[in-house]
Amino acid sequence: MKERIDFRKNLTEILGSNNQLDSRQLASLSDLPRKEIVSFKEAWIKTPEERRRQIISHLVKLQSEDYRLDFTGVFLVCLEDGDEDIRSQAIIGLDREEDSSIITPLIRLVKEDKSEKVRAAAAVALGQFALLAAVKKLSPAQSAEIYSTLLTIIEDITETSEVKRLCLEAIAPLDSPRVRELITRSYNSEDVKVKASALYAMGRNCDIAWLPIIIKEKDNDESEIRYEVVESCGELGMEEAVPTLIELAEDKDINVRKASIIALEQIGGTKSKQALSRLLNSPHDDVRKAAQETLAELEIFTGLFDP
Secondary structure, three states: OHHHHHHHHHHHHHHOOOOOOOHHHHHOOOOOOHHHHHHHHHHHOOOOHHHHHHHHHHHHHHHHHOOOOOOHHHHHHHOOOOOHHHHHHHHHHOOOOOOHHHHHHHHHHHHHOOOHHHHHHHHHHHHHHHHHHHOOOOOHHHHHHHHHHHHHHHOOOOOOHHHHHHHHHHHOOOOOHHHHHHHHHHHOOOOHHHHHHHHHHHHHHOOHHHHHHHHHHHHOOOHHHHHHHHHHHHHHOOHHHHHHHHHHOOOOOHHHHHHHHHHHHHHOHHHHHHHHHHHHHOOOHHHHHHHHHHHHHHHHHHHHOOO
């Protein structure tokens, strides 16, 4: 009973509009049992909107920084919040959750929510479950529902381009002739964001047949396109992409350079190590530092599996 009283007191302090948010207090919302979830929900709906926004923003940040914290129960409550920013933040907070029970509310949100921002966030979250479906970690029925939902939205002429391109990224692991057709169609779009999504989808599709198309875009004038070239090279994990990544590790855009080092680490192997060694002489300080750190990490990883 004392624990119950302490929780209510702590919750009152957290939700109090004039109180400074304390990370230790917020951590008490991790792994809440069912009864306390009910209490939280009752108190949450009475809390001013601005305070709710502050709290969920802090919870998402805390969980991303400490894997031991799990605010899933809180985030599920917040999926029903009246504020679009809170709903979208709640979806982001669920991005590492693999419990298939979350699929149903995500599908509802991507299909029915009035906010484009929320539908877009739900599409991204469904992409994580599409990956699970692709490796047979979901039931056939769940996999089929995700596929049909995303496909329907992509083909919906009333849906926004933003949501549709994110649905394309999400559905990409669920390979089919129709998915490959949609990726190709998006790649041929004159919209830079749509084309970038198509390149990202090629990597998630895990078909090495896309590699020549991806590499061809390494000289694209748009940094967003070059960034997705790097991302997809890392996803495909083919050593044939290493020369392209070496080139893009010297890109004028710092984000492209950073992503290139990460992609080389993803690919691994002798060629990637040789590439990283070459990049120790890069004219860019950030590249030299990242290459050195990545090489050290690869050596540690390799050492763990040495006989």
